[in-house]
Amino acid sequence: MTTTENAPTTARPLRRSPGAVAPLVREAWYVVAARSEFGHELKQRWILGEPVCFFEAEDGSLIVLDDRCAHRRFPLSRSVREGDTIRCRYHGFTYGTDGRCLAVPGATPGDIKVRSYPTVERGPWVWIWTGADAEAADPGLIPWPKEIDGGDGVTGYTNNPCNYSMVHENLLDLTHLEFLHGIGGHDFTVTEPRLLSADELPAGFADLSVGYGKDLHTVLSHFAISAGDDPTTPVFRTGRMMSVTPAINYAVERFEPTDPAATAKLRTVVIAHCVTPADDSSTHQFWMYWQDVPFVVDRDERAALVKTVFNEDVEALTWIQEYMDHDERAGVVEHSVPADVPGLRLRRLLHRLAASERA
Ligand code: FES
Ligand SMILES: [Fe+2]
Structure with a gap:
């Protein structure tokens, strides 16, 4: 038996049997990508039902942000990287590597931000802490x-x-x-x-x-x-x-x-x-x-x-x-x-x- 196709074989709507499917656990480190996938390009992956945007900053740090612009949800991964900032390709909100909004055309960004995930490199992979409290992101828990x-x-x-x-x-x-x-x-x-x-x-x-x-x-x-x-x-x-x-x-x-x-x-x-x-x-x-x-x-x-x-x-x-x-x-x-x-x-x-x- 061999296959190279990973896509589901049915387009019918899903109805889950509750006992057989485990709910998602968020207070944990998960691998988001191979280290080799991080580079200048903005990339996207779904993790725990949410899209994240990941890339390598100019100083080599590994950045993972919520991939949803805080304005009207445009994907940051489909936006424009300028140095270490991302300018949303819809209305131009600009974000830093910590997820804080640095500029809004015609307005002040105030405290607008997108979520930034703690990251750690372990083995050939990059892990992110998906727990609610970033302070709890102890790499010893990997x-x-x-x-x-x-x-x-x-x-x-x-x-x-x-x-x-x-x-x-x-x-x-x-x-x-x-x-x-x-x-x-x-x-x-x-x-x-x-x-x-x-x-x-x-x-x-x-x-x-x-x-x-x-x-x-x-x-x-x-x-x-x-x-x-x-x-x-x-x-x-x-x-x-x-x-x-x-x-x-x-x-x-x-x-x-x-x-x-x-x-x-x-x-x-x-x-x-x-x-x-x-x-x-x-x-x-x-x-x-x-x-x-x-x-x-x-x-x-x-x-x-x-x-x-x-x-x-x-x-x-x-x-x-x-x-x-x-x-x-x-x-x-x-x-x-x-x-x-x-x-x-x-x-x-x-x-x-x-x-x-x-x-
Ligand atoms: S959706 Fe990103 S600036 Fe409007
Ligand atoms: Fe197997």
Whole structure:
């Protein structure tokens, strides 16, 4: 199964099944864009149901503003950049990098301003704090995987036309690797997941996290490709898959050859996904495939291969979301098994976080 199209396959109006779609959580850091996307050009992206405009200021700072002119909502991203100011292309209101309106033709700007988001660069991405209070924007609240240290990685972007909870749940049940992607191995599929305890979850984020582990004797299989190792190398594999709500999911896979004389170099792979809702039915996925030894294969080809796998997830999630939106038969429609426990906990956690924000 392959697809390069990320667009929904239906134009029918959406009717959501309330229990199956997680509400948005705003008190958090989210990835807005790759660092390489920031430049002189004014760009636009939807985050949590709102458009933002982003660019790099002349001193190199990373600017993210509400993309809606405070006058009559014209997009700032479609306006004119002059040095570090943006002049709205409708009636000429001019804004600084902090969002304050500096000039209004024929009037004084007073305290007119658009929202300016705190930004931080972490890994290959730029994160924004979407919480109501900019003072609370502590970069220490970004749950960056500590395992990613040196090594080598490829990154990419995938858009999922579904609610962000479904992206997290997809990543928290990797029994689909064997069936949807044709990788992963049956021995991995049938190993029962073990929920991770608080001290196994990312330090400082246990309350926001859900994760599971699988420990098994297997072979390196597809992980060997990028490291130039023998895929048939017998290893003891410990997989740890975690969502740190609401904005990141990552898997840490460790391999210990069962034969001490084995020549395989690969020890650790991290597959990280920064999950940013565009709105309640569309989700940005900024991903990284990282390993602790250099890639021995063409990096672009490797990235394309990883992207092909994620596009298979997009295809599946698109079809499922379409059924959730339009198939209204009553009764229990989802029968869960032990592999679903992490995903179900994740759903509850997102609902709880959103409810506590509303309160
Ligand atoms: S809409 Fe921007 S100045 Fe009028
Ligand atoms: Fe997948």
